[in-house]
Amino acid sequence: MEDEKKLIQFQQKIDQDIKIEPRDWMPEKYRQTLIRQISQHAHSEIIGMQPEGNWLTRAPSLRSKKILMAKIQDEAGHGLYLYCAAETLGIKREQFLQWLHEGKAKYSSVFNYPTLTWADMGAVGWLVDGAAIVNQVSLQGTSYGPYARAMVKICMEESFHQRQGFEIMVQLANGTKEQKEMAQDAVNRWWWPSIMMFGPHDSESAHSNQSLKWKIKRESNDELRQRFIDKTIEQGHHLGLIFPDPNLKLNPETNHYDYSPIDWDEFWNVVKGNGAGNRQRLNHHIKAHEDGKWVREAAIAYAKKSNLKQKSA
Amino acid sequence: MSDEDQGILWEVFIQVKAGRPFKHVGSLHAYDKEMAMKAARDLYTRRNEGNGIWIVKAENIISSDINDGESFFDPSNDKIYRHPTFYKIPDGVKHI
Numbered sequence: 359m360e361d362e363k364k365l366i367q368f369q370q371k372i373d374q375d376i377k378i379e380p381r382d383w384m385p386e387k388y389r390q391t392l393i394r395q396i397s398q399h400a401h402s403e404i405i406g407m408q409p410e411g412n413w414l415t416r417a418p419s420l421r422s423k424k425i426l427m428a429k430i431q432d433e434a435g436h437g438l439y440l441y442c443a444a445e446t447l448g449i450k451r452e453q454f455l456q457w458l459h460e461g462k463a464k465y466s467s468v469f470n471y472p473t474l475t476w477a478d479m480g481a482v483g484w485l486v487d488g489a490a491i492v493n494q495v496s497l498q499g500t501s502y503g504p505y506a507r508a509m510v511k512i513c514m515e516e517s518f519h520q521r522q523g524f525e526i527m528v529q530l531a532n533g534t535k536e537q538k539e540m541a542q543d544a545v546n547r548w549w550w551p552s553i554m555m556f557g558p559h560d561s562e563s564a565h566s567n568q569s570l571k572w573k574i575k576r577e578s579n580d581e582l583r584q585r586f587i588d589k590t591i592e593q594g595h596h597l598g599l600i601f602p603d604p605n606l607k608l609n610p611e612t613n614h615y616d617y618s619p620i621d622w623d624e625f626w627n628v629v630k631g632n633g634a635g636n637r638q639r640l641n642h643h644i645k646a647h648e649d650g651k652w653v654r655e656a657a658i659a660y661a662k663k664s665n666l667k668q669k670s671a
Numbered sequence: 672m673s674d675e676d677q678g679i680l681w682e683v684f685i686q687v688k689a690g691r692p693f694k695h696v697g698s699l700h701a702y703d704k705e706m707a708m709k710a711a712r713d714l715y716t717r718r719n720e721g722n723g724i725w726i727v728k729a730e731n732i733i734s735s736d737i738n739d740g741e742s743f744f745d746p747s748n749d750k751i752y753r754h755p756t757f758y759k760i761p762d763g764v765k766h767i
Contacts, residue, residue, distance in 0.1 A: 379737070381737045382737060428717075431713075431717065432717070435713075435714050438699065438700075438714060439697055439714075442680075442697060442698045442699065442700075445680070450677075451677040451700060452676050452677055455677075507697070508697070511696075511697070515717070515718070654676055654677070654678075654702075657678070657702035657703070657706065658678075658702055660702070660703065661702040661703040664703060
């Protein structure tokens with residue numbers, strides 16, 4: 359009975375666009391949904407550093423190395439903002455890492471695809487970051503205060519990422535025949551995975567309706583996907599590259615681009631852990647975490663010793 | 672994993688420019704204050720957002736109780752004479 363009343367008041371706050379803060383009453387399912395979504399988002403930022411880290415030493419110039427390094431640093435930062443936002447829901451950082459390592463928590467499957475050439479760094483920035491930005495801009499209006507604030511900060515920093523990727527695509531698309539082929543090959547491989555980043559169609563999405571009602575999500579998967587497709591196709595025309603979908607056409611009635619059916623079998627296959635990079639990404643994270651154990655232990659020992667010294671002084 | 676495996680929680684406040692107030696920007700994990708300060712710089716001022724940084728251990732922050740917020744802030748409700756709009760000033764009087 360008490361909960362019923364609280365639930366009504368909670369929904370009223372949401373409907374009035376009043377943000378929910380960590381110590382406010384919230385339905386358990388709201389909390390659980392946020393824990394899952396924010397931590398998945400955080401893990402994605404952290405795992406997303408790996409395909410790019412892979413290119414740091416091979417980036418073609420000092421300029422491109424510096425930029426790539428800055429982008430990876432941003433992603434580490436974004437992961438940390440998001441972990442902190444998720445921790446306000448009462449789960450410890452250690453627990454989030456443990457769930458990731460045990461495979462109980464997911465990260466965006468798009469990072470399980472390999473980055474084979476330098477053009478992939480362009481395509482990842484332009485398409486994958488581009489898709490992420492569409493989602494993140496929308497999430498700035500999410501109902502949970504700490505998540506919304508993290509998103510505002512992330513969006514501010516993220517805008518250079520997509521431009522960095524697009525610049526690489528421009529350079530390659532205007533380069534030699536081989537470079538142009540490399541760019542086209544990257545678009546061929548990254549187009550569908552980036553479209554799938556928005557998740558299942560609204561009709562198939564298990565969590566969507568409640569999340570929209572609670573304003574955890576502000577727009578549906580299909581709305582966000584369509585926005586990404588519409589603006590990205592225009593950008594692709596500037597590059598003179600072709601998207602690997604013969605049915606991409608502007609529909610004069612809706613004023614949106616129509617596209618072919620999505621191969622969801624592939625999507626679920628990668629989500630379930632059968633993508634080319636799943637095991638490699640996770641093992642790498644576990645190894646990095648275990649290799650850093652002695653640093654954490656030393657830092658804890660040092661902090662304890664300093665505290666003792668202060669007290670006795 | 673032990674509880675302190677990832678360090679303790681600190682809250683970070685940034686002053687954007689001299690003369691401006693310090694505003695809360697977020698939190699971070701660190702093991703001691705030196706590390707917290709370096710992490711705050713790297714996390715929250717990568718684009719010259721800061722002129723100054725304050726860091727406070729999250730456990731040292733004292734906050735009002737959200738559940739009796741209404742009664743706690745009650746005393747100011749009936750003191751409308753604290754607002755300039757409460758006072759009647761004759762027409763034509765300026766700069767007041």
